[in-house]
Amino acid sequence: MSECTHDCSSCGENCAEREMKPEDFLVKLSQGSSVKKVIGVVSGKGGVGKSMVTSLLAAASMREGFKTAILDGDITGPSIPKAFGLSINLVGNADGLILPATTTCGIDIVSVNLMLANETDPVIWRGPVLGGVIKQFWGETLWHNVDYMFIDMPPGTGDVPLTIFQSVPLDGIVIVSSPQELVGMIVEKAVNMARMMNVPILGLVENMSYVECPDCGKQIKVFGESHIDEIAAEYAVPVLAKIPMDPTLAAACDAGKIEYVENNYMKDAIEVLKKL
Numbered sequence: 001m002s003e004c005t006h007d008c009s010s011c012g013e014n015c016a017e018r019e020m021k022p023e024d025f026l027v028k029l030s031q032g033s034s035v036k037k038v039i040g041v042v043s044g045k046g047g048v049g050k051s052m053v054t055s056l057l058a059a060a061s062m063r064e065g066f067k068t069a070i071l072d073g074d075i076t077g078p079s080i081p082k083a084f085g086l087s088i089n090l091v092g093n094a095d096g097l098i099l100p101a102t103t104t105c106g107i108d109i110v111s112v113n114l115m116l117a118n119e120t121d122p123v124i125w126r127g128p129v130l131g132g133v134i135k136q137f138w139g140e141t142l143w144h145n146v147d148y149m150f151i152d153m154p155p156g157t158g159d160v161p162l163t164i165f166q167s168v169p170l171d172g173i174v175i176v177s178s179p180q181e182l183v184g185m186i187v188e189k190a191v192n193m194a195r196m197m198n199v200p201i202l203g204l205v206e207n208m209s210y211v212e213c214p215d216c217g218k219q220i221k222v223f224g225e226s227h228i229d230e231i232a233a234e235y236a237v238p239v240l241a242k243i244p245m246d247p248t249l250a251a252a253c254d255a256g257k258i259e260y261v262e263n264n265y266m267k268d269a270i271e272v273l274k275k276l
């Protein structure tokens with residue numbers, strides 16, 4: 001290792017890590033695990049429906065006959081178990097590996113919310129602990145023959161998303177946004193982060209694009225005109241879906257039945273995933 005050139009007493013950098021190549025950060029899967037493709041679902045900020053999109057992608061993948069899993073990486077705001085009606089505690093096997101919880105339709109899920117005594121307990125851990133949990137979820141879980149794993153990433157470009165980008169061999173990311181957000185530079189940050197980390201961007205999903213009038217079917221643009229097509233063209237990435245504000249989705253999430261909602265919202269996204 002070459003010598004550092006700065007005053008280490010006032011520096012937060014880890015000199016050993018500076019010498020490492022990107023592949024040195026990757027965490028290996030546990031023995032007996034197999035995950036063919038890993039897709040991160042990211043958003044520039046919270047509340048745009050990233051967990052909803054993760055759930056819809058997973059449900060669509062499962063319906064296509066693929067063995068599907070979700071790693072809930074949104075450790076401090078996990079909402080995946082509730083959407084799938086899971087509340088049981090995760091257990092380990094004799095080798096100390098975490099066994100994912102499985103939904104009634106067969107999607108394997110790990111989430112901090114399946115480890116807390118009460119699902120309303122707050123997770124008040126510091127960055128390195130959060131990063132450690134992500135690495136365990138990836139490398140110390142028995143992932144059995146998974147075709148597609150979707151990772152619900154924490155919003156933004158902070159410590160935990162960075163840990164996921166570095167530790168997990170992502171095959172691509174899907175960026176979720178809302179019409180309002182797309183006019184800002186928040187999507188640009190997510191795009192730039194993925195590019196800096198050399199992870200392919202599979203496409204953009206605009207959530208809460210419009211509301212469909214239940215009487216005449218007209219699309220009402222509650223948040224104004226969409227700019228997603230322009231932004232997708234600017235970054236040369238496809239638009240995978242424009243999802244309306246759909247009360248049946250919100251109700252299904254609240255009832256823990258999101259995997260049962262019949263919809264075609266992720267049709268194009270699944271075709272992109274099949275080509276990975």
Ligand SMILES: Nc1ncnc2c1ncn2[C@@H]1O[C@H](COP(=O)(O)OP(=O)(O)OP(=O)(O)O)[C@@H](O)[C@H]1O
Nearest residue numbers: 046047048049050051052077244245246249250253
């Ligand atoms: N298209 C939609 N139609 C109806 N309700 C939606 C839609 N998308 C999301 N919601 C609802 O909006 C709320 C926020 O969505 P979600 O939890 O997916 O956002 P998020 O981006 O993952 O948030 P955070 O980053 O804070 O975890 C949830 O109650 C969800 O059920």
